[in-house]
Amino acid sequence: MSDDRSPPTDDRPHADDGRSRGSAGDDRSRKRTTAESFGRAAEAYFESSVHREGDDLDRIGSWCADANRALDVATGAGHTAGAIAAAGVPTVVAADISPEMIDTAATAYDGVLGVVADAERLPFADDSFDAVACRIAAHHFPDPEAFVAEVARVLSPGGVFAFEDNVVPEDERLATFLNGIERLRDPTHVRHRSVSRWRGWFADAGLSVRESSVANLPIEYEPWVERTSVPPDRRRELEARFAGAPDAAVDLFEIETDADGVRSFSIPKALIEATAEE
């Protein structure tokens, strides 16, 4: 499969969408083209339609439903492990780097077995699971390639990998913008990767993508900065970044502002189902 489908950043002709363009000149037009072509490429790239808010958990549950034994990596409070158990999987193992999280998850979801583990060095034998899930956590992993290789190793042949994470556009400038604001808001943020990077790592590990989609995760700005207690100096820097966002970023990340500053924006997230080689 070819993964070389990053959106064009050149002056490729495109249909007039009716939005303002003329006075802003070539540069602005090019930025819009970048954003729009990312959108187009993403649509073409992904087989299924955009999923609704909250749908993702059901989708992950249904992808894993036929498994006898499933693993949820970086389970956090255990929502995904619980959804997989609710889908009828008899044995669900929940792994997380934090013993407190594992305690919470195993207590909250009856029958879920907790193990404190590192996502990049999983303590499970080869072919242990017929389904592995990882939901909105992998951007915390410093070595995603090692993580994907470990998932492929513990999956039995034909097993399902249900993956969801925030992603960045293929365009380098837009990716840098999003990772920059995420890091200002939370210095522990490692990096959102592009869908093509993830697909490349999946392919290298022998995981083939069966279905995938992207959706925008809407973020209310104030609660978002309050959740991580962003100090005043970094808040000022964040607001300056949003105020100076390039047009393509305003479009793609749906940045909404009013007199008080940023109100909301969106972070793209990908939901991917892949299978291990038979």
Added chain:
Amino acid sequence: MKESLMDIICCPMDKHDLELEVDDRNDEEVLAGTLVCTECGERYPIEDGIPNLLPPDMRD
């Protein structure tokens, strides 16, 4: 920790089997004990019924 987990857990470093040493248990699970790698000898604690299989460089 349910003993059925022994079928699938292994040493996170070299992926070899683990041996279970039980300190405390009830009818359902092992509450306290140690998992010892049969290859490298690394010891992993089970505390409050939860096995901690983080590589040694990531434990406290």
